[in-house]
Amino acid sequence: MDYVNLGRTGLKVSRLCLGCMTYGSSKWRPWVLDEAESRPFYARALEAGINFFDTADMYSIGDSEVVTGKALKDLAGSGWRDGVVIATKLYHPMTERPNDRGLSRKHVMAAVDDSLRRLGTDYIDLYQIHRFDPHTPIEETLEALHDVVKAGKVRYLGASSMYAWQFMKMLSVSERNGWAKFVSMQPQYNLVYREEEREMLPLCLAEGVGVIPWSPLARGFLASDRRRPTGGENVRGETTRSQTDPFADHLYYTDADFAVKEALNQLAKAKGLSPMRIALAWVLSKPAVTAPIVGASKLHHLDDAIAALEIRLTEDEIKALEEPYQSKPVLDHT
Numbered sequence: 001m002d003y004v005n006l007g008r009t010g011l012k013v014s015r016l017c018l019g020c021m022t023y024g025s026s027k028w029r030p031w032v033l034d035e036a037e038s039r040p041f042y043a044r045a046l047e048a049g050i051n052f053f054d055t056a057d058m059y060s061i062g063d064s065e066v067v068t069g070k071a072l073k074d075l076a077g078s079g080w081r082d083g084v085v086i087a088t089k090l091y092h093p094m095t096e097r098p099n100d101r102g103l104s105r106k107h108v109m110a111a112v113d114d115s116l117r118r119l120g121t122d123y124i125d126l127y128q129i130h131r132f133d134p135h136t137p138i139e140e141t142l143e144a145l146h147d148v149v150k151a152g153k154v155r156y157l158g159a160s161s162m163y164a165w166q167f168m169k170m171l172s173v174s175e176r177n178g179w180a181k182f183v184s185m186q187p188q189y190n191l192v193y194r195e196e197e198r199e200m201l202p203l204c205l206a207e208g209v210g211v212i213p214w215s216p217l218a219r220g221f222l223a224s225d226r227r228r229p230t231g232g233e234n235v236r237g238e239t240t241r242s243q244t245d246p247f248a249d250h251l252y253y254t255d256a257d258f259a260v261k262e263a264l265n266q267l268a269k270a271k272g273l274s275p276m277r278i279a280l281a282w283v284l285s286k287p288a289v290t291a292p293i294v295g296a297s298k299l300h301h302l303d304d305a306i307a308a309l310e311i312r313l314t315e316d317e318i319k320a321l322e323e324p325y326q327s328k329p330v331l332d333h334t
Contacts, residue, residue, distance in 0.1 A: 001049025002309070006085075006290055007183040007210035009156060011125070013085050015284065015309055017052040017212055018045045018302075019295040020068045024060025032060055033297060035067045041296055042071040046084075048306045054186075054212070054293050056089035056130055057111060062118050069119035081121060087212075088115050089160065091130035103133035108144040112153050128158035128186060131334060132166045138173055146179035158184035160214070161333050164199035171207060182209065186293070188332060189213035189286075191222055191264060191279055191321060192257040195330055201288040213283060216292035221257065222264060222279040223301065256326035263324050267317055276304045281311035282321055 003012040022031070023038035033041075045053075053072065055064045065088060072084050090111040093101040101107060115124060127148065133141060148154045159167060159182045167185065174181040185204050187196045190213070204211050217223045261275075268275040283292045296302040313321075 003051070004290055005210075006126070006156070006212075007204075008208035009183050009210075011085065011156060011183075013052040013210075013291055014050045015291050016050055016305060017054050017087070017291045017293045018042070018050050019214070019293040020053055020055040020064050021059045022295045022297050023067050023071075024064035028060040028063070031297060032064075035070070038067055039071055039075070040299060041302060042068075043075050044299060044302050046072075046075055048302075050306075051083060052085045052087070052291055054087040054089075054126075056092070056128075057094060057115050057118075058089075058092035058130070061094060062114070065115055065118035066120075069121060073120060085125045086119060086121065087126035087128060087158065088119065088124055089128040089130040090115070091133065103129055103136045103141040103144075105140050105144040108141065108148065112148045116153060123153055123155060125155045126158050126184060127154040127156070128160055128184070130160050132159075132162035138170050139177075142170060142174050142179050143177070146174070146177075149180040156180075156183045158182055158186060158210075158212075160186040161188055163330070163333060164203050167200065168203060168207075171209075184210040184212055184290070186212050186214055188215050189283065189289070189292075190216050190218045191282055191325070192218050192260050193328070193331065194322075194325055195327065201286070205288050210290035211288045212290055213292050216283045216294060217276060217279055218257075221253070222261065223274075223276040223304075254328070256324070256328070259324040259326075260321070263321055267320060273311070274304055276301070277308040277311055278313070278321070280305055280308035281313055282318065284308065284311075285313055285318060 002015045004015060005011065006013050022033055023041065024032050026032045026034055053068055055068045057065060073080055076083050090108065091103060099106050112127065116122065145157050149157065157180055171181055185200065187200050189196050201211060264275050264279055268278045280292060283289055294305040296305065
């Protein structure tokens, strides 16, 4: 396993980050693995040298943080906390209460303590805002985040999907006030969603911000041998998640997406590798990308992701994968 700096920080993270949305409680989503089923995935990740784990307070309404914290404490060995990098997020509603959401100072202060309790740790390595909050002044959010860093509860700050102008404004306000700045950005980025190449990725390169993309395999769309439907065919695949994840319909499965998928299938066949490995190797080839966040509900998915680290695509192969892409509206920034 290779380790790289997260942006311009001195923090070393593995080139893959294990996404822990899949681990928590099946009561939240039918495709989520419960605690006992989740353990082998944390064990395999640690065995492979992955030290970077990403969750969020809203995943399984807190249970993902509980499962992640317990698994890492039990499996990472003595001195476990120094050996792992735990990332979590806040923003989305946790209850029906009006202040149990968003990025107000009240919620930031409460949410960080709740996440620490659930994770079973006294600090969070990377605390991320899950989305931009248009209802809270950014000065209020950024000062609160700075304060949790200075209180020792958080080591570094990160952000997730938003418009580049919003992110740049937040970086500028933090710099102007001498507050802790965001060191990472977690955008959606994969072969069938490349809109972040226009502004966000160049901004992150210029500002020295680490990029840890979510959905690098397009919620499984790129991971299988799936082809364009011809009538009556199951477009979504065979996993529980692919069959019960309506959000994927909002993001993917256009004709242009299937054209990209066909190019991916052709290259994978020519190289004798799985489409998943090729798709992930493409993300890893991008200079802005620090560590894609990979989710896995089957162990061989995780093994495939780890194997992708050894693949080096040629310029011609990258061109063949990218050529069918057609631009689309910006998705999931709210």
